[in-house]
Amino acid sequence: MLSDVVELYDAAAEAEGxxxxxxxxxxxxxxxxxxxxxxxxxNLIDNALKYAGGGATVRVGVIQDRDTVSMVVRDNGPGIPPxxxxxxxxxxYRLDQSRSLPGNGLGLSIVTAIASLHWGKLCLDDADPGxxxxxxxxxxxxxxxxSAKPAEMVWLEADD
Numbered sequence: 001m002l003s004d005v006v007e008l009y010d011a012a013a014e015a016e017g018x019x020x021x022x023x024x025x026x027x028x029x030x031x032x033x034x035x036x037x038x039x040x041x042x043n044l045i046d047n048a049l050k051y052a053g054g055g056a057t058v059r060v061g062v063i064q065d066r067d068t069v070s071m072v073v074r075d076n077g078p079g080i081p082p083x084x085x086x087x088x089x090x091x092x093y094r095l096d097q098s099r100s101l102p103g104n105g106l107g108l109s110i111v112t113a114i115a116s117l118h119w120g121k122l123c124l125d126d127a128d129p130g131x132x133x134x135x136x137x138x139x140x141x142x143x144x145x146x147s148a149k150p151a152e153m154v155w156l157e158a159d160d
Contacts, residue, residue, distance in 0.1 A: 052077030
């Protein structure tokens, strides 16, 4: 799923002079709604391309550990100041420097809601330089044990 989103944004990145790199680990599986998770990933990549600036590099990947699977979007742009990170997920909140760019300040609040719906969370961290945005989701096997209601399995890796 994530590979498809990266492919969708490849031409836009090239047009902006941004290098878009896919670093997707094989075998990464999360349970959830494919359309919602696609929308969340697209929002993070779109934001990275919009705010990182020309000449930047945006890296998209999937990392899994024992209990979680994370969709990761990392750029080497200006990032978000630490004091603002908790506020940018609020509806309609925009940083001063982004007010002249298209958008209405709903993107990260939607990503937060989608992550929460999937028993996960959105984490925004310093990439030094840039921003590291992660949608952290429980591994598929952990969700199946927690929920009596079956969910759709979403493969986050590339289709080979």
